[in-house]
């Protein structure tokens with residue numbers, strides 16, 4: 001019998017999201033200012049997640065992670081597309097990502113912020129992270145929605 005495909009649904013299980021993010025190599029985030037989040041479930045196990053953060057007019061994608069054995073099956077792209085659609089429905093004109101996998105985001109149409117762009121998230125929050133510029137070379141990217 002064929003195994004069931006993972007199913008995406010809204011989630012507010014921040015504890016499971018943080019655990020998945022950390023186990024995927026992301027730094028432990030605080031998940032503040034989150035206005036929506038989605039997870040892929042394999043049965044009851046959260047195996048993919050992404051969240052939408054809003055701070056004033058700045059919308060950003062946070063906590064994107066897919067459990068290693070489920071990668072390269074399109075789940076990450078579907079999570080990003082869902083967050084983009086949700087952000088747009090809420091009135092966002094652009095979506096920011098502090099991307100530690102910049103090439104993944106560039107393939108999805110994200111680009112570096114040019115001069116004169118509205119300010120988005122900054123890398124200053126990364127400065128104290130032990131991974132910064134060791135295991136992680138993040139870029140601030142954005143996509144017009």
Ligand SMILES: CC(C)(COP(=O)(O)OP(=O)(O)OC[C@H]1O[C@@H](n2cnc3c(N)ncnc32)[C@H](O)[C@@H]1OP(=O)(O)O)[C@@H](O)C(=O)NCCC(=O)NCCS
Nearest residue numbers: 024064065066071072073074075076077099100101103104
């Ligand atoms: C980044 C991540 C979420 C991608 O998830 P995924 O489910 O494997 O992504 P997809 O299957 O939708 O991949 C889409 C495309 O991006 C490519 N891709 C996936 N991960 C990539 C990466 N880290 N760098 C560059 N390209 C990547 C895939 O090859 C695929 O290309 P294709 O369509 O030509 O085959 C996953 O690798 C992950 O959880 N990484 C660790 C945590 C992390 O870095 N999160 C990002 C935080 S900003």
